Amino acid sequence: MLNSEQLNTFRQTGHVTVPSVFSAADVRAAVADIETWSDEFLARISDEQKDWFLEKGMGANAQLRKLDNPVFHREWFQRMAKHARLVEIVEQIVGPGVSVFFSQVFMKPPEGGGPKPVHQDNFYFGPDDPDATLTVWIAIDDATVENGCLYYGDGSHQHSVIDHVAPPDEPFNLQVSADQMNGFTMTPAAVPSGGISFHHGNTLHQSSANTSPRPRRAVAMHYLRNDARLVSPTLAYDDAMNVRIT
Numbered sequence: 508m509l510n511s512e513q514l515n516t517f518r519q520t521g522h523v524t525v526p527s528v529f530s531a532a533d534v535r536a537a538v539a540d541i542e543t544w545s546d547e548f549l550a551r552i553s554d555e556q557k558d559w560f561l562e563k564g565m566g567a568n569a570q571l572r573k574l575d576n577p578v579f580h581r582e583w584f585q586r587m588a589k590h591a592r593l594v595e596i597v598e599q600i601v602g603p604g605v606s607v608f609f610s611q612v613f614m615k616p617p618e619g620g621g622p623k624p625v626h627q628d629n630f631y632f633g634p635d636d637p638d639a640t641l642t643v644w645i646a647i648d649d650a651t652v653e654n655g656c657l658y659y660g661d662g663s664h665q666h667s668v669i670d671h672v673a674p675p676d677e678p679f680n681l682q683v684s685a686d687q688m689n690g691f692t693m694t695p696a697a698v699p700s701g702g703i704s705f706h707h708g709n710t711l712h713q714s715s716a717n718t719s720p721r722p723r724r725a726v727a728m729h730y731l732r733n734d735a736r737l738v739s740p741t742l743a744y745d746d747a748m749n750v751r752i753t
């Protein structure tokens with residue numbers, strides 16, 4: 508459970524960091540599975556997929572940027588999504604009975620992992636209740652300013668969902684333009700390996716480029732309370748990949 512101070516932080520800022528949820532052994536197992544899965548995925552990646560799944564601007568050294576739906580596809584990540592303490596916190600925030608409807612491994616490779624622009628997850632998800640979604644962002648490596656940790660607009664979850672725009676050549680890279688930021692500034696949230704940053708679906712967030720020689724791998728698990736629905740999603744989420752947790 509979150510203690511009252513942590514719960515207050517979440518309620519006031521729209522995010523909270525909880526260190527040491529997963530052990531070093533859990534994290535090693537996650538890294539091993541990411542490496543196996545990455546090799547399998549790269550061995551059969553199509554030219555069409557390269558555009559979305561590979562980092563841009565790394566030339567011949569192109570590396571994987573992300574993998575989709577680890578909680579559905581990989582047994583280890585499904586176990587992580589069902590971790591008792593994690594689930595207790597998710598239900599404390601959104602209410603009882605939850606599923607993971609989408610999940611992502613973000614690789615952010617050393618010296619080339621690109622930035623993610625400012626956005627709100629609920630613009631993508633389109634839930635009927637904005638308080639029914641929660642993103643659970645698990646740091647695999649220590650996430651720092653140098654290797655591209657998340658930045659948050661504190662308190663922005665109390666605002667409604669803002670319009671997002673996409674660059675013409677990247678239709679899925681939706682973002683909030685500078686003039687729509689409503690005065691919010693973005694502050695970094697470092698997370699130690701094995702820790703979790705929980706954020707509300709309306710919280711403005713972004714991540715910077717990885718300019719360090721170290722990777723910044725993280726797993727984002729997107730939870731939804733079971734009585735809520737994604738009524739106006741921007742992307743199509745495949746119901747068949749929904750994983751009921753409680």
Ligand SMILES: O=C(O)CCC(=O)C(=O)O
Binds near residue numbers: 613644713714
């Ligand atoms: O890990 C990142 O760089 C971006 C993560 C993100 O936007 C999210 O988890 O909602």
